[in-house]
């Protein structure tokens with residue numbers, strides 16, 4: 001989304017703009033022909049139609065839904081822009097305003113404390129005058145291991161910060177710095193004997209810091225059992241400014257060069273809604289208001305470590321610019337992840353739109369708050385420099401990933417069907433293009449999931465009964481459908497390639513998209529609708545950030561892990577079985593009748609769905625490892641498929 005006035009460091013990509021806009025135009029014309037073809041069916045004499053109306057209508061509505069989502073998604077591609085801040089543009093230390101950094105954690109069992117503390121230490125090590133910034137951690141679990149971790153983090157930071165400053169370390173998250181993958185940094189230094197000695201020493205200190213937390217957690221678990229996590233909904237408030245009485249003059253000086261570190265655990269009671277992360281943010285706003293009251297905040301998730309120490313200064317470059325600053329509400333950095341595998345099999349990398357700042361009505365508080373701020377006339381800056389400023393952890397476990405996507409969908413749809421619906425609430429308060437961007441994010445899931453479900457089942461059912469739903473190959477309208485199909489795929493391929501992906505990533509993205517639309521989009525939309533009618537309570541289970549070796553190994557090798565809940569797996573397997581049956585029957589029908597022209601599109605559709613769903617097919621039939629599809633699920637899905645095939649015609653075809 002583009003908001004600020006053009007500046008010299010704001011570079012619109014003219015080539016991309018030209019490509020995106022011409023594609024939109026040509027694709028739009030093809031869609032108009034497609035709609036004409038579908039609509040003209042209803043003006044034909046009902047006696048001469050070869051197809052019953054209901055399946056035709058459902059398919060038409062699906063295609064219209066896809067057209068609608070395509071249309072409201074166009075503004076994201078309208079003016080792709082890159083912004084960068086040059087080193088000489090960074091503000092001087094004297095000019096920087098005070099800053100409060102907020103970090104959030106919710107559960108020491110699913111968010112390993114060592115990793116949370118790595119984020120804390122990376123934030124403390126930001127390149128920002130120590131007396132001007134303050135780091136707050138909100139611990140929604142009120143866990144003693146987290147408080148212990150904070151005290152240890154403070155001690156470790158006393159050595160880590162000077163080391164980073166002295167050697168200009170860029171990766172200031174110690175875990176990432178010492179990881180084998182950190183080649184850039186390892187090769188960068190001259191490796192003087194002094195540096196090697198200091199590096200070894202600090203590595204040893206990091207190990208001690210890490211072990212002390214792990215030891216504490218183990219002790220806690222042994223003595224408190226599951227209690228260590230279970231008090232997360234019922235505990236008192238606790239606030240502690242982390243400090244140690246400096247004993248020596250050196251320690252006094254060191255303490256002076258450290259940002260203030262504060263642990264905050266708000267009071268939570270089962271009878272009162274705590275509003276998840278949005279509630280935690282608001283508590284930190286109140287606590288920091290009393291302690292440091294900085295005019296700016298930087299919000300980080302516990303799994304999102306700082307990867308470039310200059311990030312806060314870069315953001316301040318815009319906040320201190322007198323031309324932009326009066327209406328600038330926030331600077332957003334794109335979400336990037338450090339643990340996405342080479343082939344990104346679950347399509348975790350966001351590409352063209354980005355997740356923003358604390359209203360309560362939705363579990364994606366960032367989205368709703370960003371939207372309402374924009375509606376009030378505030379602007380934002382999207383800053384995407386070459387070196388990612390923060391690196392998050394994406395879940396490498398398919399089940400967790402599907403649950404997380406369902407939560408995001410549910411939260412976005414909640415906004416879409418509320419009084420804040422961007423298409424109604426937005427256009428009067430912000431530009432049409434901007435409200436379309438928000439509308440796409442909050443409305444696409446129900447449209448996508450209904451159309452995916454229709455396209456994956458209705459042509460297949462009709463194929464079994466020899467009912468055509470697409471133009472014959474010899475018809476010129478066939479070319480229209482073929483064009484729309486190729487044009488949609490080409491756009492996806494182009495977007496994957498220009499964002500550094502490969503053809504394999506594009507296939508995986510397409511595959512994951514098909515899997516998610518029929519599951520997450522469906523459950524997420526349903527969840528949002530049920531919440532709207534008071535049939536369900538809001539919930540926000542933080543994603544599990546504990547890495548399970550077995551899952552990670554499969555993920556890195558690009559092998560799907562089907563140890564996932566039946567509610568996600570069964571619909572996918574049912575669709576695959578249905579498409580196998582219809583493909584088989586379709587081919588036989590063509591052989592017998594000798595007329596391939598009429599049903600070719602439907603045969604191809606089933607074939608295409610099966611090719612894209614190959615991992616599911618493989619998981620059902622060929623695999624014998626723990627990640628395979630359970631035969632009980634295959635059996636249940638086959639029964640579901642049979643029910644659909646026997647009841648479907650009664651409802652749809654007559």
Ligand SMILES: O=c1ccn([C@@H]2O[C@H](COP(=O)(O)OP(=O)(O)O[C@H]3O[C@H](CO)[C@@H](O)[C@H](O)[C@H]3O)[C@@H](O)[C@H]2O)c(=O)[nH]1
Nearest residue numbers: 104105106140276277280301302363364365404540542543
């Ligand atoms: O009751 C809660 C629940 C979550 N969190 C924290 O919120 C953050 C995000 O949770 P996570 O499980 O990592 O969710 P993600 O889906 O990865 O987060 C994305 O989606 C969220 C909205 O659903 C946004 O708030 C996040 O910024 C965005 O990264 C984490 O630091 C949690 O500890 C809390 O503090 N309290």
Ligand SMILES: [Mn+2]
Nearest residue numbers: 301303393543
């Ligand atoms: Mn996260």
